[in-house]
Amino acid sequence: MAYRRPRGTRDYLPEECEERRAVLEGLREVFELYGYGEVVTPAFEHLELLVAKAGEEVKEQIYWFKDKAGRMLGLRFELTTPIARIVAERPTLPKPIRLYYIQPVWRYEEPQRGRLREFWQAGVELIGVKEVWGDAEVVALLVNALKRVGLTSFKVYINDRRVAEGLLNWAGIPEEALGDALRAIDKLERRGADYVRERLKELGAEPGRLERLMDMLAEGELTELAEVALASRAREGVRSLEQLLEELEDAYELASYIEVDLSVVRGLDYYTSLVYEVKVSGLEGLGSVAGGGRYDDLIELVGGPPLPATGMAIGVERLIEALRAQGVLPQKRGRRGVIVIPVSAQYRRAAIRIAEELRRRGISAVVELTGRKLSTALEAADKRGFRYAIIVGGREVESGLLTVRDLEKWREERAPLSSVVSMAAQ
Numbered sequence: 001m002a003y004r005r006p007r008g009t010r011d012y013l014p015e016e017c018e019e020r021r022a023v024l025e026g027l028r029e030v031f032e033l034y035g036y037g038e039v040v041t042p043a044f045e046h047l048e049l050l051v052a053k054a055g056e057e058v059k060e061q062i063y064w065f066k067d068k069a070g071r072m073l074g075l076r077f078e079l080t081t082p083i084a085r086i087v088a089e090r091p092t093l094p095k096p097i098r099l100y101y102i103q104p105v106w107r108y109e110e111p112q113r114g115r116l117r118e119f120w121q122a123g124v125e126l127i128g129v130k131e132v133w134g135d136a137e138v139v140a141l142l143v144n145a146l147k148r149v150g151l152t153s154f155k156v157y158i159n160d161r162r163v164a165e166g167l168l169n170w171a172g173i174p175e176e177a178l179g180d181a182l183r184a185i186d187k188l189e190r191r192g193a194d195y196v197r198e199r200l201k202e203l204g205a206e207p208g209r210l211e212r213l214m215d216m217l218a219e220g221e222l223t224e225l226a227e228v229a230l231a232s233r234a235r236e237g238v239r240s241l242e243q244l245l246e247e248l249e250d251a252y253e254l255a256s257y258i259e260v261d262l263s264v265v266r267g268l269d270y271y272t273s274l275v276y277e278v279k280v281s282g283l284e285g286l287g288s289v290a291g292g293g294r295y296d297d298l299i300e301l302v303g304g305p306p307l308p309a310t311g312m313a314i315g316v317e318r319l320i321e322a323l324r325a326q327g328v329l330p331q332k333r334g335r336r337g338v339i340v341i342p343v344s345a346q347y348r349r350a351a352i353r354i355a356e357e358l359r360r361r362g363i364s365a366v367v368e369l370t371g372r373k374l375s376t377a378l379e380a381a382d383k384r385g386f387r388y389a390i391i392v393g394g395r396e397v398e399s400g401l402l403t404v405r406d407l408e409k410w411r412e413e414r415a416p417l418s419s420v421v422s423m424a425a426q
Contacts, residue, residue, distance in 0.1 A: 007111055008116050008118065009116065009117060010317075018332060019329055019330060022329075023320055023323065024102055024122065027314065028122075030144055031141070032100075034098070034124075034141045036141075039099045040101070041076065041086065043104075044074060045073065045081070045082055047073055050074045050076065050077065052270075053295075054081075058268060060108075061107040061108045062107075063075040075106040076105050078105055078268070080123075080270070080298070081302070084301075087309075088299050088304025089303075089304070091304060091305050095127070096127060097126070099125050101124075102120065102122040104121075114287045114321060119315060119317045121314065121316065123292070123312050123313030124141060126138055126310050126311060127299065133251075135294060138292065139254075139258070139276065140248065140251075141312075142278065149330075150328035150329070151319065154257070155257055156257055156258050156277070157259050157279060159260065159262055159263070159274075159275050160237030160275070161182070162240075163262065165233075165234065166233065167216060168205075168213075170209065172204055172205045173200065174203075180199075180203055183267060185217065185263060188217065189263075190287075193214060193217075196217075240274065241260060244274065272295055273296070275293035277291040280322045282325075283322055286318055286321060290313065290314040292311055293310065295310070296308045296309060334387075334408075335387040335407060335408050336364065337363075337364035337365065337387060337388075338358055338363060338386065338389070339367075339368055339390070340358075340366070340390045341368040342393070344393070347397065351367050352367050354402070354417065358421065368381075374391065378405065387424065389405045399414075400416060401416060402420060
């Protein structure tokens, strides 16, 4: 039987891993410049923790199982909840807490462009700052991280859940149906306005106000009509958005990257106020490449002290697809490394000793171990992108001068090992 990888997963071969590593190193660099420290969490958590504030749709996407002791466990589907658990378990950690992660997550959903069942997230969490300037720091970090890896033509679309809930209340949606209504709005881009309209109608929206609400969602701005519709709590959301915009403009000079969009609500139930998504112009079919917001109740919900928190996550696969589409993925390194080829089996150990010496001096070296003909080995070395091939036979062993072939310039010379080290290090 020929086995294939599971649906919704990907293999990454060396060249792809090189691209990914360059992107992740760029993100990591910015995270650490802002003072965030890396954490790693278990792949699985108690299922009860994962579903605490996930939302009904996400609950259905969790890979879960019962272990041999009868415990219900699930693979993490995002990293914010596990990090909330870390903080809840360690209430004495000095505040504010700045943490980042770069880890895989799993969701059982229909695979399509930009949507896998196993994918990576890179994100940060800022815990212990309730003011809007905490949100501004995370949004600024996000923008600068995306700029650092070369992404262009993107915007961060921001909203406040309190504003969205206020608009829904104004439209006639009862309090107990707000969660379902927010999840419907979250599908606006994927399912279209007709789906959202019908779903809100089912949830109790007044026909006379429903169309005005749909217009506000389409305009995506804090129009006068939107502000008139808001109750006091929702007006707090408007003020917070205005303060955030001012902070991002005056302190970070990033106003051109930010836009208010009333249709952004995010699908996870733990968000309490600010929510946002990053979209790339010309790649709307890809979906958002990053998102985040404020979740001031989550840490207390999972057993910790009441702590305000805000954070964001970047979808690594979507980001790389966007970078590839824009032609700005980090350039692959050129030819590099050395392959040491013994002309026959009796010189294999001599070839290994040479390779080991190169490695001790910091030079990547591979020994040709197949015993194939020299011409075939050189052809394979050329295809694999080695810069130099060292040929080892009786003459080389006796004289100490190695036959070195430059596979880029396709020329050959005899040189001592010290010269090979100098050449390969360039």
